[in-house]
Amino acid sequence: MADVCAHGLSIAYEGVDRRVDALDGLALSVADGEPVAIIGPSGCGKSTLLLAIAGLVAPDSGELLVGGTPVTGPRLHTALILQDFGLLPWKTVAHNAGLGLEIRHVAAAERSARVAEALDRVGLAEFANAYPAELSGGMRQRLALARALALDAHLLLMDEPLSALDALTREDLQGLLLDIWRQRGHTSILVTHSIEEAIFLGRRVVVLTPRPGRVAAIVENPEMGDPGFRDTPAFYERCAELRRLLAAEGALESVQSEAPHGEASAS
Ligand SMILES: Nc1ncnc2c1ncn2[C@@H]1O[C@H](COP(=O)(O)OP(=O)(O)O)[C@@H](O)[C@H]1O
């Protein structure tokens, strides 16, 4: 079980001369096996929320439960994937894919079997002995995903994992993330700043307010995962709905201010 439940979650960063409230009384619940996307203005606390769920940042107040248990540190079956891949350049692809298992003291024979299966699943089997520098950006993110699969993560947390990739590679990996979720049914929380990506990969899309972050709105997106959803009018309508909500939160101010004077904004 990897349902996630936050109530009154507040987290602040104490600096030398100031304090930054990142999250303030955030409430969110994600069901076991549910794919959720989180989107919101830059600096609103999205990464802080993921780090807290991963057990890497402690809440100042409020409740945060995974699988019904308070989060007190990193969990065995939670994996976190970041934009910068988190790979060790001096280790091979196979070694990088097995890092999570190594840290958790899984025996070598089982480790190599699980790594081989995970690399095969993400299409990197023939690169097992290569080094990260020999991989493209898309392949590096496949490798980060293989590490999570080798861990048999029940809860997959992803912080803008595809943001550094070109558009085609990004779409390719979005498809892979969807396939893997369909196959495994893990709980998935994806932070993204792409409206289309949120609608493609989130059965519910959570919109956060500007900092300190709280939930501003939730977009229900029941067709997520349906074959061909991206090509349907419903997909575009859902994206437009999400864009309107983000504009209301001021997340699209720079875009709106580019509208020529005298023209009504498209809301
Ligand atoms: N380690 C830190 N120390 C101090 N302030 C931080 C730290 N991490 C994040 N912040 C601040 O907390 C706020 C939320 O940050 P973050 O969670 O990274 O937002 P997001 O991922 O939505 O852009 C920002 O104002 C950021 O500057």
Ligand SMILES: [Mg+2]
């Ligand atoms: Mg962030």
